[in-house]
Amino acid sequence: MRKKIVAGNWKMNKTVGEAVALVEGLKLELANVVGVEAVVCPPFTALKTVSDLIADTEIKLGSQNMSSEDDGAYTGEVSHGMLKELFVKYVILGHSERREYYKETDYWINKKVKKALEKNLRPIVCVGEKLEDREAGKTEAVVEAQVRGSLADITAEQFEDVVVAYEPVWAIGTGKTATAEQAQDVHKFIRGIIADMVGQEAADGLRIQYGGSMKPANAAELMSQPDIDGGLIGGAALDAASFAGIVNAGM
Numbered sequence: 001m002r003k004k005i006v007a008g009n010w011k012m013n014k015t016v017g018e019a020v021a022l023v024e025g026l027k028l029e030l031a032n033v034v035g036v037e038a039v040v041c042p043p044f045t046a047l048k049t050v051s052d053l054i055a056d057t058e059i060k061l062g063s064q065n066m067s068s069e070d071d072g073a074y075t076g077e078v079s080h081g082m083l084k085e086l087f088v089k090y091v092i093l094g095h096s097e098r099r100e101y102y103k104e105t106d107y108w109i110n111k112k113v114k115k116a117l118e119k120n121l122r123p124i125v126c127v128g129e130k131l132e133d134r135e136a137g138k139t140e141a142v143v144e145a146q147v148r149g150s151l152a153d154i155t156a157e158q159f160e161d162v163v164v165a166y167e168p169v170w171a172i173g174t175g176k177t178a179t180a181e182q183a184q185d186v187h188k189f190i191r192g193i194i195a196d197m198v199g200q201e202a203a204d205g206l207r208i209q210y211g212g213s214m215k216p217a218n219a220a221e222l223m224s225q226p227d228i229d230g231g232l233i234g235g236a237a238l239d240a241a242s243f244a245g246i247v248n249a250g251m
């Protein structure tokens with residue numbers, strides 16, 4: 001039985017002061033959650049503060065990116081060691097905004113995924129097609145290339161620590177959600193690719209989140225699909241009550 005995982009990607013939002021207010025709200029709202037893993041992914045500048053605030057709770061900490069290197073002359077980058085020192089457990093890798101605006105390729109995402117796993121951090125690996133891909137009937141081809149590229153050379157055993165997030169780019173921040181059926185089809189397709197890569201058992205254990213305008217109102221239907229194991233949440237994660245509403249919908 002796969003435990004559902006709902007992660008909030010705060011993106012470039014929340015100063016430290018604003019992060020404190022949001023986390024205080026989340027601590028109240030999420031106090032009675034059972035059976036769903038809730039993860040918050042603040043910007044780097046708020047990680048330490050949020051880490052301290054959630055230390056006595058079940059809420060887990062994630063970052064929004066991580067360097068593929070250990071340390072050294074990489075201006076602006078943040079390493080696995082720096083994240084682990086702050087008790088970060090998850091790292092979002094290959095988000096579509098990083099692919100689009102910072103030209104991250106599957107090759108680099110794969111390097112980061114390998115580094116994260118080697119250092120006992122759990123990658124949340126994002127894949128998803130653009131609107132033009134979907135309209136051209138290329139959803140499966142695009143998603144398959146991203147899955148195979150960003151997760152190349154990961155062993156079945158390592159997959160236990162991997163989370164995949166299927167995020168159709170056309171649904172991110174647009175208010176347009178994939179229907180539960182559209183999302184389920186792609187999730188099932190992804191699980192099939194993983195089975196082909198590393199075997200059915202690892203594929204059956206893999207948690208695949210849906211991301212793209214998930215809200216309390218549509219979360220239960222999406223997460224009731226057989227291959228949807230939670231959500232990666234952008235906009236709705238910036239408000240304690242709406243993020244908690246989504247987490248509760250997974251219970």
Ligand code: PEP
Pocket residue numbers: 009167171172173174175211212213214232233234235236
């Ligand atoms: C995201 O960026 O990962 C995301 C799913 O954003 P939103 O929920 O705002 O669509």
